[in-house]
Amino acid sequence: MTRQANVISPDLIPAALYPTINALCATSIEVAAIIARAGLGQSLAAQVGENSDGDGQKALDVLADDMFEAALRGGDVRWYASEEQEDALLTSESGKYALAIDPLDGSSNIDVNVSIGTIFSIFEAKEGAEESFLRKASEQICGGYILYGPATCLVVTFGDGTQQYVLDPTKGEFVLVEKAMSVPETSKEFAINASNYRHWTTPVRTYIDNCLAGKDGPRGMDFNMRWVGSLVAETHRILTRGGIFLYPGDARPGYENGRLRMVYECAPIAFIIEQAKGHATDGETPILDRQAETLHGRIPLVFGSAHKVQRVADHHDLSE
Ligand SMILES: O=P(O)(O)OC[C@H]1O[C@](O)(COP(=O)(O)O)[C@@H](O)[C@@H]1O
Ligand SMILES: [Mg+2]
Ligand SMILES: [Mg+2]
Incomplete structure (x- = not known):
């Protein structure tokens, strides 16, 4: 060097x-x-x-x-x-x-x-x-x-x-x-590639359906949606003004574990977010508790304001 x-x-x-x-x-x-x-x-x-x-x-x-x-x-x-x-x-x-x-x-x-x-x-x-x-x-x-x-x-x-x-x-x-970034706790923004809606599991659909229902739905408030298509940009926005990001597994062949790779995408983003008082999971389990099986292996990723990420995990519990 x-x-x-x-x-x-x-x-x-x-x-x-x-x-x-x-x-x-x-x-x-x-x-x-x-x-x-x-x-x-x-x-x-x-x-x-x-x-x-x-x-x-x-x-x-x-x-x-x-x-x-x-x-x-x-x-x-x-x-x-x-x-x-x-x-x-x-x-x-x-x-x-x-x-x-x-x-x-x-x-x-x-x-x-x-x-x-x-x-x-x-x-x-x-x-x-x-x-x-x-x-x-x-x-x-x-x-x-x-x-x-x-x-x-x-x-x-x-x-x-x-x-x-x-x-x-x-x-x-x-x-x-x-010196100490902190994910804001209140935000009305969610980020997901909604074109995959028909491929999602029931818990993910339910979470997003409830956001889309806005004031008229169980959440009783309106939300806004963002999707840049660059994980770094989505992470930066969430660190700056809160919200939630989801790249879940879905029914498309090859997307059982979503699109993002554990070792060089999900793990470092999860570490950054958890250190900024946010939360990052695979939908249920904290990413920091997970371990990659292969170098390029994928894993579902849900991160952002801690209570929002917890709400997604609660939806997964309900489906079992
Ligand atoms: O094509 P989609 O479904 O919008 O996926 C976008 C996601 O794919 C990625 O571009 C994958 O990263 P690479 O560009 O490094 O392959 C993420 O940055 C982004 O969150
Ligand atoms: Mg990438
Ligand atoms: Mg890349």
Whole structure:
């Protein structure tokens, strides 16, 4: 790993993790600059292949993965696992961490100039790759995302609250703006891909039906709906003004456990949300109590304001 200039203040970052976090931030500044020029040159949304899951890979998915891998290689990360690569890579024999990454989240939004991001999760590394990643999500020592939106920001937890940093593009530095983010408890917004309604289970339909019924239904109030199609952007909105996000399992072939991957999407988002006093489950069980069975395995994800997430779990109880 080439030593990079510091682009983030070390104050709230555990010293041993600082070089890794700094490398992620430095790389994200380069990724943000590429995204900012996206409309000017070659299409970053061009389909260039398929990942091991059969998802189409866009040029920016692969480019971002190459950039993060190169930035971390030879540093403190022993195992590097990416959405874009079938197997975890040994990136440093002497590294003490295992880092899983969704290098570019929200790929379908690349060509429409809508917010996209990077999500990452860090564990203490074990000898082998599988044992390093296939363990309880509560064993994470760091979860974070970088949002490439109108502003680029880092939201991260090391298990002692959730912090937000915003990139000052004039200085090329991430500036701490919030030491302890907290998911607001009151909000009338829910986020779900409603085009899958007919494929959902009864508890999920009932929860959403009750929201849609608004003032005339059992909830006795009107709701609003949002769906960006970028998990990072939905998470950021919920951290900022509350609400709930659901990507449940459904009846479509291959969607029994929803769409989102446990290791590099659901686990770090759950860690961030729980550290901000929200809640994250698979519909019933806390995500932090779950353990991935495979590196790219999916899991249903429900997160947001704690009482809303609990209400979804209560609906699941009723159906049994
Ligand atoms: O296509 P859908 O059903 O709207 O799913 C959107 C979800 O898929 C994702 O784009 C999956 O992530 P990738 O773009 O990293 O594959 C999430 O960001 C988002 O929440
Ligand atoms: Mg993703
Ligand atoms: Mg991705």
